[in-house]
Amino acid sequence: MAKVLHYLNQFFAGIGGEEKAGQEFLFLPKPAGPGVLLHDLLKDGQIEYATVVCGDNYFHEHEETVLASLTEVIAQFQPDLFIAGPAFHAGRFGLACAKSASFVRERFEVPAITGLYEENPGTREIGRHVLVIQTGSSAASMQSTIKRFAELAVLLLNNDQESLELFKEEFCLRIPRRFTVQAAAADSVRALDMLMTKLRGEVFESEIPRVAAAPHPVPAAIQNLSQATLAMVTEGGLVPLGNPDRLESSRGTKYFKYSIEERDDLRPGEFEAMHTGYDTSTVNADPDRLIPVDAMRRLERDGNFARLHNYYYVTTGTGAMPAKMQELGVGIAEELSTSGVNGVVLTAT
Amino acid sequence: MLITCLPNVATQVGAYRIMSGNKFHYPVGNPDLPAEEEVKWRAELLRSALKVLQTPVEAPTVFEK
Numbered sequence: 001m002a003k004v005l006h007y008l009n010q011f012f013a014g015i016g017g018e019e020k021a022g023q024e025f026l027f028l029p030k031p032a033g034p035g036v037l038l039h040d041l042l043k044d045g046q047i048e049y050a051t052v053v054c055g056d057n058y059f060h061e062h063e064e065t066v067l068a069s070l071t072e073v074i075a076q077f078q079p080d081l082f083i084a085g086p087a088f089h090a091g092r093f094g095l096a097c098a099k100s101a102s103f104v105r106e107r108f109e110v111p112a113i114t115g116l117y118e119e120n121p122g123t124r125e126i127g128r129h130v131l132v133i134q135t136g137s138s139a140a141s142m143q144s145t146i147k148r149f150a151e152l153a154v155l156l157l158n159n160d161q162e163s164l165e166l167f168k169e170e171f172c173l174r175i176p177r178r179f180t181v182q183a184a185a186a187d188s189v190r191a192l193d194m195l196m197t198k199l200r201g202e203v204f205e206s207e208i209p210r211v212a213a214a215p216h217p218v219p220a221a222i223q224n225l226s227q228a229t230l231a232m233v234t235e236g237g238l239v240p241l242g243n244p245d246r247l248e249s250s251r252g253t254k255y256f257k258y259s260i261e262e263r264d265d266l267r268p269g270e271f272e273a274m275h276t277g278y279d280t281s282t283v284n285a286d287p288d289r290l291i292p293v294d295a296m297r298r299l300e301r302d303g304n305f306a307r308l309h310n311y312y313y314v315t316t317g318t319g320a321m322p323a324k325m326q327e328l329g330v331g332i333a334e335e336l337s338t339s340g341v342n343g344v345v346l347t348a349t
Numbered sequence: 350m351l352i353t354c355l356p357n358v359a360t361q362v363g364a365y366r367i368m369s370g371n372k373f374h375y376p377v378g379n380p381d382l383p384a385e386e387e388v389k390w391r392a393e394l395l396r397s398a399l400k401v402l403q404t405p406v407e408a409p410t411v412f413e414k
Contacts, residue, residue: 213362221405230402236376265388278374288391289378295391304399343402345395347376348353 002157003048005079006035007100009093012085013053021092023055025069034146038083041150045157050077056092059099067103074108081156086115086145087122089137094122102127111156115145118173128181131156132173214326228342231309233332235317235325236283236290236349237275238266250276252316255328257335261310265294277318278349290347309341317348350401352376352394360409366401367411 010016010023012033028051031039039049052073059066082104084097094116101112106127115133116122126132131152135145148171155164183190190207197204222228239247245256260266266287273280273290283290291312300308313332317325336344350366353359354373370376371394379390394414401412 215363218365218406218408222402225399225403228402230399280374282372282375282378282380285380286378286387288388289375289380292377292391292395294388295377295395298388298392299395299399304396344350345398345402346351347370348351348355348359349373349376 001046001048002081003050003077003079004039004042004081004083004153005073005077006031006038006049006051007082007084007097008033008035008051008053009059009087009090009096010053010055011093013051015053021055021057022061023053023058025058025066026053027051027073028053034086034142035083037143037146038149038153041147042153045154050079054096056090056096059096060092063099067100070100070103071107074104074110079110081153082110082112083149083153084112084114086133086135086142086149087117087120088115088135088139088141088145089117089120091121094120095125096122098122098125098127098130101130105130113149113152113156115149116173123173123175126175126177131168132175133171134173213322222343225305225343226303228305229307229309229340230296230305230343230345231336231339231341232260232291232293232296232312233336233344233346234290234312234314234348236278236314236347237273237280237316238271238283238287238290238312238314239274241270241272243272243274247274247314248316249274250316250319252318252320252328253324255313255315255332257311257313259311260291260293260308263293264297266291275316275318275349277316290349292345292347296345305343309336309339350398352398356411360411363409365406365409366404367409368398368401368414369411 010020014033015023031049032051035051039047054066082101084101087094087097097114101114104110105112113131115135117135117137133148135141152167155167194204237247237249240258247254247256268285271287273283288294296308315328350368351359351364352368352370354370354376356367356369359367371379377391377394379387382390397414
């Protein structure tokens with residue numbers, strides 16, 4: 001008979017609301033709250049089901065005590081699966097779910113799952129191998145979420161690896177973080193092993209998860225260039241000399257626009273590149289090598305396109321967070337679009 | 350459209366119109382040429398970029414200069 005241990009806060013366990021947030025750690029030898037439905041859904045599997053409850057405030061004020069009590073329960077009950085939540089967008093509960101599930105997975109190697117809304121602060125505390133089912137922001141989606149929990153629970157209890165991968169792909173939040181782990185061999189050995197595996201044409205898995213770029217629509221081709229306004233954008237960090245707006249030279253979090261109105265080219269000594277990712281000396285000697293005002297003015301004068309936008313946009317693309325860059329990109333694109341710009345030449349270093 | 354010296358990275362992240370620049374620390378520069386020649390060279394490079402902007406694509410595409 002498989003054993004499931006379910007962690008809940010005082011609210012979802014039906015003990016009380018905010019006035020009971022100081023509820024001490026409690027063991028119940030039965031399902032409670034959403035666990036009743038979950039237990040029902042798992043009934044075919046002959047499940048022994050127990051619940052641990054802790055108040056939202058009590059967990060955070062007495063975290064060590066709670067984890068010690070949890071350790072005792074795990075030792076006695078010996079669960080095959082640990083379930084926390086779902087917590088939806090509830091911050092304190094989400095953190096408690098993340099911490100308890102991560103603790104149980106890490107310390108006892110018991111499979112652990114939880115359910116969080118993508119912006120729940122608990123997502124930042126998720127440990128390695130904990131599966132996080134993506135939920136809506138409120139308990140309105142409780143029923144469908146619990147059904148997902150049941151599906152995942154069955155896959156984990158049956159150790160159905162193939163279906164697990166498909167489930168993770170479709171329903172689990174991606175936690176794109178790096179974790180500190182003890183590796184079996186030194187990095188040089190692992191790197192060469194991986195290289196040899198690759199050279200043999202065998203399947204290998206990188207240790208660094210690749211952040212998948214979100215797909216976006218294909219920008220339409222410009223139909224009538226002679227009527228088009230074009231703008232220039234760069235991630236190469238080109239700013240007016242002295243960097244008046246303090247653009248970061250790496251790990252950029254901002255973008256700026258600078259006027260090129262009535263300029264036929266960018267002269268050295270008036271602009272400089274703020275960027276620790278490349279040798280900026282050649283660009284500083286002639287900033288047109290990054291933002292090609294001189295060439296674009298010639299093409300504009302010759303009627304190749306209607307007008308060069310009065311501003312160029314700039315950020316620093318080195319060491320940056322992809323999510324932040326996406327946000328900056330959206331900002332720049334919106335500004336350009338509302339300014340009537342039809343096309344962009346973006347230079348990247 | 351994007352001018353970069355890392356077109357493979359640009360393809361992986363899903364940029365649609367990609368053209369190779371000269372060097373990664375001066376994508377639209379050519380400091381080996383005399384000044385006026387370099388501007389002409391750059392204008393030709395950007396002329397290709399304008400063609401790229403007018404070309405329909407369906408997937409990330411790397412264009413020749």
